[in-house]
Amino acid sequence: AQTVTQSQPEMSVQEAETVTLSCTYDTSESDYYLFWYKQPPSRQMILVIRQEAYKQQNATENRFSVNFQKAAKSFSLKISDSQLGDAAMYFCAYRSGGGGADGLTFGKGTHLIIQP
Amino acid sequence: NAGVTQTPKFRVLKTGQSMTLLCAQDMNHEYMYWYRQDPGMGLRLIHYSVGEGTTAKGEVPDGYNVSRLKKQNFLLGLESAAPSQTSVYFCASRGYRDRDHNEQFFGPGTRLTVL
Numbered sequence: 256a257q258t259v260t261q262s263q264p265e266m267s268v269q270e271a272e273t274v275t276l277s278c279t280y281d282t283s284e285s286d287y288y289l290f291w292y293k294q295p296p297s298r299q300m301i302l303v304i305r306q307e308a309y310k311q312q313n314a315t316e317n318r319f320s321v322n323f324q325k326a327a328k329s330f331s332l333k334i335s336d337s338q339l340g341d342a343a344m345y346f347c348a349y350r351s352g353g354g355g356a357d358g359l360t361f362g363k364g365t366h367l368i369i370q371p
Numbered sequence: 372n373a374g375v376t377q378t379p380k381f382r383v384l385k386t387g388q389s390m391t392l393l394c395a396q397d398m399n400h401e402y403m404y405w406y407r408q409d410p411g412m413g414l415r416l417i418h419y420s421v422g423e424g425t426t427a428k429g430e431v432p433d434g435y436n437v438s439r440l441k442k443q444n445f446l447l448g449l450e451s452a453a454p455s456q457t458s459v460y461f462c463a464s465r466g467y468r469d470r471d472h473n474e475q476f477f478g479p480g481t482r483l484t485v486l
Contacts, residue, residue, distance in 0.1 A: 259413070298459065300414075300477035346413050356402045356421040356465075358429055359475060361413025 257282045259349050261362035268337050269370045275322075276332045276365045278347030286352030289323070289330045290359065294344040303345070306330065308352065334367075342369045373397055375478035377462050383484045384452045392447040392481050394462030401467040403445040404429075404475065405437060407458040414461060420445055452485045459483070 258281045268274035280289070291303040306314045306323050314321050318338075322331045334341055344366055348359040378393040394403065401422050406414035406429075416429030418437040426437045434456060436448045445464075449456060462478040 298480050300461065300463075302474055305474070348413070356419060356427075358404045358406070358416035358419050358463075359414070360430075361415070363411060363413050 257284075257287075257349050257351070257360050259347050259360050259362040261347055261365050263365045264363070265366040265368065267368040267370060268334075270337055270339060272337055273333060273335045274337055274367065276334075276345050276347075276367065278330045278332070278362055280328050280330065280347070280349050282328070282349065284351055288350045288352060289321075290348040290350070291319070291321070291330075291332045292346045292348060292361075293341075294346060294364070295342070300346075304332065337369050339369050339371060342367060375462055375464055375476050377460075377478040377481050379481060380479065381482050383486065384449075385486050386453060388452050389448070389450050390452065390483075391449075392460055392462075392483075394445045394447070394464075394478055395443055396445075396462075396464040396476070397443065398464060398466060398476065399442070400464035400476075401442075402465045403439065404463040404465075405435070405445065405447045406461045406463065407431065408461060408480075409458050417447065417460075452483075454485045457483060457485045 260279045287308045289306045293301045304316045318335045320333045344364045346364045347362040351357040375396045404419040405417040408414045420426045420439040423442045438446045460481045463475040465475045
């Protein structure tokens with residue numbers, strides 16, 4: 256079974272600065288997908304960014320980018336120019352590839368605090 | 372287009388009572404999922420469905436049953452609720468034709484308390 260580990264229960268950053276959230280995973284598969292989800296106090300799960308394991312290029316979505324290190328099984332999220340609205344729980348998630356209906360395996364999350 | 376909706380949003384049960392959570396999606400998605408989220412934890416998969424009339428167990432299926440009689444609906448049942456089932460429950464769906472995008476769409480969650 257796959258596991259996802261987020262080693263930072265809480266992170267704090269000043270508004271407008273950059274923060275990096277860590278995620279490592281364990282799998283024996285070569286085809287898989289990785290995700291970062293944001294969960295604000297409203298508890299709605301919002302997809303931030305996704306990465307296909309077969310793609311070497313790191314995914315980027317506006318101020319959000321990932322550092323995907325496949326050999327090291329590491330998938331960190333970088334948030335640039337942090338904004339107050341970025342404050343939330345962030346979850347790293349894994350899904351097997353192969354076109355099946357597998358669900359997501361989540362880490363325990365990182366609580367991100369934005370200091371004004 | 373409402374996306375994924377869940378009914379109810381909140382519920383309080385007494386130990387031993389039964390209830391059903393309803394999930395509905397209007398995106399014509401084939402795959403549907405039920406997760407639970409406990410404090411300090413990420414979401415964990417309870418059951419999932421690959422299509423109408425089919426269901427499968429996830430990581431934490433004990434104490435729950437599910438049914439998918441219609442493609443757009445996925446029901447989660449608790450036959451005899453226990454305090455350990457106090458949690459926030461999320462439903463999600465994903466389209467087979469969306470496999471290249473791989474996004475699961477989540478409902479707003481149901482907060483369930485079992486006394």
